[in-house]
Amino acid sequence: MTTLRVLIAVTHLLGAGHLTRAAALARAFARKGHETILVSGGTPAPLADLGGAELVQLPPVRTLGTDFKTLLDENLQPVDEAYLDRRRSILLDTLRSTRPDILITELFPFGRRVLAGEFMALIEAAHALNPRPLVLCSIRDILVAPTKPERIAQAHEHILHDYDGILVHGDPNLVSLEASWPVNEKIRPLIRYTGYVDENENDISQGHRHGIVVSGGSSAASLPLYLAALEAAHLITDRPWRILIGRGVSEEDFQALRHNAPAHAIVERARTDFRTMLAGAEVSVSQAGYNTVVDLLRCGVRSVLIPFEAGHETEQRLRAERLKSLGLADIVSEDEASGTRLAEAIRHGLSQPASSPPAIALDGARQSVAIAESMILSRPALHPGIDWSPLDDALERAKDQGCPIRFWWRDDDAVAATPALDRLLTLSKRYGAGIGLAVIPDSLQASLASRLADESAAIALVHGWSHANHAPLEAKKAEFGAHRPVETMADEARRGLQVARGHLGAKLLSVFVPPWNRISNEFILHLPRLGFAGLSTFTDRKAASPASGLLQINTHLDPIDWHGKRSAVEPQQFIAGVTAAIMRRMASKADRNEPIGLLTHHLAHDEVIWTLSERLIAHLAERNITFLRPDVCFGMETGSHLRSNAV
Template sequence: MRILIAVTHLLGAGHLTRAAALARACAAPGHETVLVSGGRPAPLVRLDGARFVALPPVNVAGAAFRPLLGPDGSEAGPDLLARRRAMLLDALAAARPDVVVTELFPFGRRALAEEFLSLIEAAHARRPRPLVLASIRDILVGPGKPGRIAEVRAQLLHLYDAVLVHADPGLVPLDASWPVDAELASRLRYTGYLDEGPPVPASNRRSGILVAAGSSAAGLGLLREAAEAARRAPELGWRILVGHGVPDAVLSEFGRDLPDGVIGRARPDYRTMLAGAALSVSQCGYNTAVDLLATRTPSVLVPFEAGRETEQRLRAELLVARGLARVLPEAELDAGNLLRCAREALSAPAPVAHGIDLGGGPRSVSIIEALHAARRADRPAAIVIGTARTDDPISAALDRLRAGLDDAVERGSSARVPLAVWWRDDDAVAASPALDRLLALSERFAVPVLIAAIPGLVEPSLARRIGLAAQASLAVHGLVHADHAPVGTRPAEFGPHRPLPVLIAAADDALGLARARLPGDRLLPVFVPPWNRLADDLATALPDLGYDGLSAAPGATRDVPGLVRFDGQIDPTDWRGTRSLVDPDRLVDRILHHLAETPDAPIGLLTHHLAHDAALWHFIERLLAVLAGHPAVRFADPRRLFRPRSAAAATRAVAAPAACARLP
């Protein structure tokens, strides 16, 4: 995909940092990503594979976020704002994005509403229209004016396809800070927290107090009192990091009479320093909180509360409630109180394991990919097979299939089913029009379908929708469908490139998440590895983790005693070419070859509802009509196929009509 992310940070660099983390996550699997920033430069923000476009920067001087100031410190005038809008639209035209993401807007950045709306209107005018998403943090500042909530709601429902909420609803759902009705809830996609920093090994030798307060003037009070506390109690081992947005003169003032090395500028290795600190003293912005959660460093939080800012205080209190921090209110901040809190925190037990979801980077990408695929599948399109725009190849291929099935009936015994077929569909995460279309086909032809759901990404809407589909059951489709294979090799989440203990832990987590998030009466303990690839040693370990079955691709791994195995052999998607319909003759040849060579084994139809275009939907509907209406075919219910038993017994049982009978 081509993705454009637009962000303007006005006070600190937190919004840009989070948007850059999202951009890097999108670029990592190869999506062409452009990050357009309208705020001041932030030297420590990493871009990696994303392309950066800088607009003439604006900022604000105080927490009221008015007026907007230009690069020279004077009020931003109409000419500057018009130049920004023109450059933003030029970036849109150059990027030709499939997806447009606005960070915070329309929930915030009202001073730049004209700019953001110009971008969105231009996106809507493009053909095909790109997916339009909002990207927001875990906690928002509620609107101060009556009617603002209704305005935001209308903009979201009319202009946006979804909202990426970079949060774990188990810690704080969006409705803790913003009103969420049923329609808005249907647009929300929780990603988990966007973890900005690199992984850092846990340190067993922590020492000293690390103080940081962001990159803006909002943390000057905390830095000043921390410097005074360091003068009073130097034995605690202080390191005070001052953001690059603080003038050098202020830095020198804070460092007066302090030993060398106590105070300095913010550093790119902050996460490593934090992991080795005995105590952190900081505000409680989004990125700071994620750093603390990732390193599990004991902390004293002094949340920023100027103006109407409630975000940091609420986040801090949630962490306190989990036993992860102590809070010193900004109104009570002085060097004495800071020392008291620091000493109490240093003598307290270490924070407990929190279990808060920090996997927001790859999960955001997976959600964007799924939304884009669903939108593409719903887009009207001509039926295309190779370069021919005709239905004749489908008709000819299906006529050959009917003839082959007719021959099987004539040759076979009335007591035996010549062809057993079962159906698996991959990559489910949420209710969607594409999933509705798939389930409608299942119900129309009375064909059971096994929906392989990604447990780390599933949303409550999926469980509700499957609960209404009598013919559907669920399987475990990896953990988060993330590619961990080396560059240049075929993608795999559970391939041999990762250590076996890591694979086992991930497969165990996947089953646990699936049981927690999906209806138990529909969930089968069947492992479906993403991209149909998995390490042999992991397959051997699956029964001990509680899995009864495995479904991949033929030859993906060896069979395992005690693990029922049925694979998907018939995939109509041309993954290595057009990503539309493969040559239907190839599919029919495969079915007829299976019928002739291995008639006692079921053959699996494999679909991907989020990736289907019109040609694929058309073919699948016609194929189901042929198979479901022919006396040579019985569709097997996955709930019977994957009953715990030996693989040999399963293969023998499925050949009998009773095992393959349709559900009533």
């Protein structure tokens, strides 16, 4: 890929977590060869090697405690408009001199409202550039939502009007963004989970564990934690203690902590080898900040968490609760953080067997770069200003004429649990959409059944036998075409149904999906005797029942340009295809009782195809149109028939 110019803007106001995460992103972009500038507007802090990225420091601002409305300068004096103008001038000059291909704002517009003027000036100037940069928002896994609904609406308005995507630096397997922020169907298609961003990319070996490590991040807000830890150290004397004090704690308080420490407890400033120390600890005592939790997950250490909750903060509590639910941590509330209570929790942690951390994605920096690169490559198709009016008009006309328009969704070639399948199922769940997974029996792996066990809306179908092409060289690909003996194909189809049922049990419907959507008319007649009750190919069906006891429901919409760039078709072409499918039903040129089928191939999707598919699903969801479950479509749900989901 050609070199890109990347500008990342971040202002941390309390601790340095926002800065270290943004710095990790800058380092990842730079290491991929992109010209990267990190603009920091918070208090200067020591950073690891930026890997070639450039740092621009604005006149710094900070806050005291949780008063995020009052901005102070480095001398703890309230800033005035002239000070803010100076910051804005440097920021805009950096934008104009860089002329970035990608602009990333950290947290804004989901937070940093006190700096909204500065961020909006940056975004407006970016939109005025030609070509306009890709504009992304970078946020952590958990946000603090405003109590006023109008502020949430304002953030969503900014996102929809000014941004191309939201990089959520988390993993929904631990906590989804919806757990802390009211995500709606309009911004949902813009969300991209990257996994957690690890500022410390070095591998850690875990050997013998001994002792207790206490850490509190970089701000002075952790002083109560240190005081409780010293009290607990006086109660637990059979283990060595390391109490690491962040730079935000004053020298006077630091010396007082050292003076009150027992002989078996070392009190020192935070160290660069913190993770190595953590990997050798029996128990960690800490808050539940973003970077701290990444450290804990990396090292797999048993934890006692004292989440920061002053000023109605909820972020750390929610993260701590998720770790507790996974059996990785105990929680002590801030208001209960006495030495006695903390010692009790530590003793409980020491008595617990070591547990392996769950499979949480921790390569968020690298994935953020990959997502941004993919969006740049696909940008002409990704952000074209799709005109939905032809589709909307067709849906309204169908409603006026009493013509039921239903949709269903089939995805082909599933064989195992993969990240792409996870993304597909997350998309299905996000919009309450049923999905039929056409599985290849000869390649099925046990992981697929495990992954589908709790996915009530995902139903498996039989995708031929081995997805092998048996057509002559001059013919179009087919596994069950007219080129093979019927009985040979019958044996494979029968075996495919048996093998798939053996793997998937009740999750499988007896619906046959021929690879490449091609099947000989003669062989269709044999499907019922082989145990199949349904058939699905691609095009409008000629008959609902092409053979006695066989219901055919096809797919009609494919977002992939298979014969061209093998990325997404042009959005307006795709919308025209959906519209045409509706119009054919109104004009009785297609069976109006056949649901319109979306066909996807999750293993072949790039970012553009994912986005285009989700935009269609989200747009229909806004009109209260969801995708039918396949078992409902094929009348194979107990006591159900083809249910109406009409507009």
